[in-house]
Amino acid sequence: MTKLLIYEDNPQLREGLTMLINGSEGFEVLAAFKNCNNVTEEVSAWKPDVILMDIDMPGINGIEGLKKIRQVNDEVKVLMLTVFDDNKNVFQAISSGANGYVLKKTPPTKLLEYIKEAQSGGAPMTASIATQVLKMFSSMNNEKGEDYNLSDREKQVLQFLVEGYSYKMIANEMFIAIDTVRSHIKKIYEKLHVNSKSEAVAKAFKDKLV
Amino acid sequence: MTKLLIYEDNPQLREGLTMLINGSEGFEVLAAFKNCNNVTEEVSAWKPDVILMDIDMPGINGIEGLKKIRQVNDEVKVLMLTVFDDNKNVFQAISSGANGYVLKKTPPTKLLEYIKEAQSGGAPMTASIATQVLKMFSSMNNEKGEDYNLSDREKQVLQFLVEGYSYKMIANEMFIAIDTVRSHIKKIYEKLHVNSKSEAVAKAFKDKLV
DNA sequence: GGCAGGATAACATATTTATGCGGTTGATTT
DNA sequence: AAATCAACCGCATAAATATGTTATCCTGCC
Numbered sequence: 001m002t003k004l005l006i007y008e009d010n011p012q013l014r015e016g017l018t019m020l021i022n023g024s025e026g027f028e029v030l031a032a033f034k035n036c037n038n039v040t041e042e043v044s045a046w047k048p049d050v051i052l053m054d055i056d057m058p059g060i061n062g063i064e065g066l067k068k069i070r071q072v073n074d075e076v077k078v079l080m081l082t083v084f085d086d087n088k089n090v091f092q093a094i095s096s097g098a099n100g101y102v103l104k105k106t107p108p109t110k111l112l113e114y115i116k117e118a119q120s121g122g123a124p125m126t127a128s129i130a131t132q133v134l135k136m137f138s139s140m141n142n143e144k145g146e147d148y149n150l151s152d153r154e155k156q157v158l159q160f161l162v163e164g165y166s167y168k169m170i171a172n173e174m175f176i177a178i179d180t181v182r183s184h185i186k187k188i189y190e191k192l193h194v195n196s197k198s199e200a201v202a203k204a205f206k207d208k209l210v
Numbered sequence: 211m212t213k214l215l216i217y218e219d220n221p222q223l224r225e226g227l228t229m230l231i232n233g234s235e236g237f238e239v240l241a242a243f244k245n246c247n248n249v250t251e252e253v254s255a256w257k258p259d260v261i262l263m264d265i266d267m268p269g270i271n272g273i274e275g276l277k278k279i280r281q282v283n284d285e286v287k288v289l290m291l292t293v294f295d296d297n298k299n300v301f302q303a304i305s306s307g308a309n310g311y312v313l314k315k316t317p318p319t320k321l322l323e324y325i326k327e328a329q330s331g332g333a334p335m336t337a338s339i340a341t342q343v344l345k346m347f348s349s350m351n352n353e354k355g356e357d358y359n360l361s362d363r364e365k366q367v368l369q370f371l372v373e374g375y376s377y378k379m380i381a382n383e384m385f386i387a388i389d390t391v392r393s394h395i396k397k398i399y400e401k402l403h404v405n406s407k408s409e410a411v412a413k414a415f416k417d418k419l420v
Numbered sequence: 421g422g423c424a425g426g427a428t429a430a431c432a433t434a435t436t437t438a439t440g441c442g443g444t445t446g447a448t449t450t
Numbered sequence: 451a452a453a454t455c456a457a458c459c460g461c462a463t464a465a466a467t468a469t470g471t472t473a474t475c476c477t478g479c480c
Contacts, residue, residue: 095348099341123340127332131309133343134333138305151456164409166436180458186439187456196466197437198408199374205415361426376466390428396469397426406436407467 002119005048006032007039007065008081009057013104017052020108027112036065040072048076049119053098055082055089063092070097077118085128091136100124148191148209155209157184161197162204212329215258216242217249217275218291219267223314227262230318237322246275250282258286259329263308265292265299273302280307287328295338301346310334358401358417367394371407372414 004021006029008014014032021027030046033039035057043051051069055062066078077099082089085103093101100118102111103126114124125133150158160170167185171178185197194200203209214231216239218224224242231237240256243249245267253261261279265272276288287309292299295313303311310328312321313336324334335343360368370380377395381388395407404410 094344097348099344117337120337121341122337123335123344124337125333125335125340127327127330127334130333130335130340131331133347134304134309137343137347138307153457161408162412164404164406164412166406168436176457177459179460182438183458185437189438194374195438196374196376198371198411201408201411202372202374202415205412363427378466386427387429389430392468393428395467399468405468 002027002050002115003046003048004029004050004052004115005042005046006052007034007036007057007062008032008052008054009034010054013054021112021115024112027115036060036062036068039065039068043069043073043076050077050079050115052079052081052115055080055093063089063096066093066096066098079114079118079124085126085132087132087136090129090132094133101129102126103128148207150188150191150209154184154188154191157181158188158200158204158209161185162201212237212260212325213256213258214239214260214262214325215252215256216262217244217246217267217272218242218262218264219244220264223264231322231325234322237325246270246272246278249275249278253279253283253286260287260289260325262289262291262325265290265303273299273306276303276306276308289324289328289334295336295342297342297346300339300342304343311339312336313338360398360401364394364398364401367391368398368410368414371395372411 004027006014006017006021008017011034014034018029018032021029030048031042033042037060039060053062053065057065060068062080062082066080069076069078074097078097079100079102080093080098081102081104083104090101100114100123102114102124106114106126117124156174157170160173165173167178167181170181174181185200188200189195192200192203194203214237216224216227216231218227221244224244228239228242231239240258241252243252247270249270263272263275267275270278272290272292276290279286279288284307288307289310289312290303290308291312291314293314300311310324310333312324312334316324316336327334366384367380370383375383377388377391381391384391395410398410399405402410402413404413
């Protein structure tokens with residue numbers, strides 16, 4: 001038996017969801033609320049398996065509600081419900097620990113599937129949402145432009161620079177003379193087209209060499 | 211009619227997939243290949259709607275195959291097939307432009323659904339994969355952990371440091387004495403708990419202060 | 421009115437860094 | 451056998467950086 005809580009400000013939809021789910025084999029709605037004012041206490045008291053959370057609610061919205069829940073409970077599965085596949089909300093919800101993200105227009109049978117999927121550890125998403133997630137993901141990955149072909153040793157040295165080591169410390173760590181460290185670093189600067197330690201560090205971060 | 215290409219090195223699975231899909235209403239396998247050696251030409255020649263791409267193949271693997279495809283075609287939907295939900299591969303595939311990612315053990319009817327979903331612009335993912343994607347997503351968004359409450363002026367100075375400016379240059383840019391720059395930087399180091407320029411720069415990148 | 425804190429500035433000093441030059445060794449390629 | 455190149459090391463010097471102490475001015479706050 002899958003036990004649910006529902007948070008949805010629209011009375012019709014709230015009733016509709018409750019009826020639908022209670023009328024289905026293996027599901028039970030413990031309670032349905034019209035706002036998140038007492039979400040922390042309610043979740044603690046009812047101990048549901050899955051929570052349906054509307055995103056667009058007056059007062060405490062769904063994202064904030066989700067955050068409140070996650071402060072006290074990392075186990076319960078939270079399925080976000082929304083009308084639009086709005087980029088910003090999707091991102092926020094996901095990074096706040098939502099387990100799934102589905103549009104309200106999802107057909108009833110599909111919704112029940114999604115709930116089951118969420119409960120069993122999946123991450124149900126409406127197709128349009130999933131696509132967005134992948135897009136965001138791939139857009140933030142700059143596939144490390146240049147290579148600069150640093151030698152192995154030079155890469156090691158750069159690594160130490162990034163970690164804030166001085167020449168002396170690097171020499172110690174690598175069991176070589178400080179002058180050799182200098183040589184390596186000079187070479188690194190040439191290859192990276194920079195002329196100071198901090199520029200090299202910045203470039204290492206920007207170009208994801210580290 | 212959904213037209214497909216299949217890339218799969220295992221002969222049994224390749225045949226099995228082909229039979230399954232050709233035996234289903236509305237699907238047609240244009241061709242099935244055992245490696246990606248000529249993937250670019252093949253895709254250009256056959257113009258499929260969807261490509262099923264095995265990840266683990268000898269020679270050119272599925273990820274590299276995908277990249278080759280994306281060099282010449284951004285439209286075709288590519289569905290990655292894999293045995294394991296291996297973290298590294300998932301990330302690579304997604305950021306290389308895969309449209310979906312499903313496990314080989316997916317039941318036939320489900321697979322056909324996924325193909326349809328991919329074709330219509332969705333992003334079909336096996337539950338375990340979707341969960342991983344969400345995890346990666348939320349872990350990489352550490353919404354600027356600390357604040358260090360740098361003053362406005364200090365933030366400006368840090369910005370210049372990150373961009374590789376020397377004290378002298380910063381003094382010039384900000385119309386203040388070099389000793390004042392020193393003062394600011396000393397304060398910044400205290401607040402960031404570091405004691406060198408490059409450490410400050412590294413921290414600025416890590417904590418997304420810039 | 422006093423107090424805290426940010427922004428400004430000067431002075432001194434030790435350390436680190438950047439850059440130049442030179443060199444040896446050993447592995448790989450041609 | 452000659453050439454190339456990464457890795458190693460030394461010396462010298464100028465510039466930049468790190469650290470300390472001190473002090474003024476202004477603004478917001480109780």
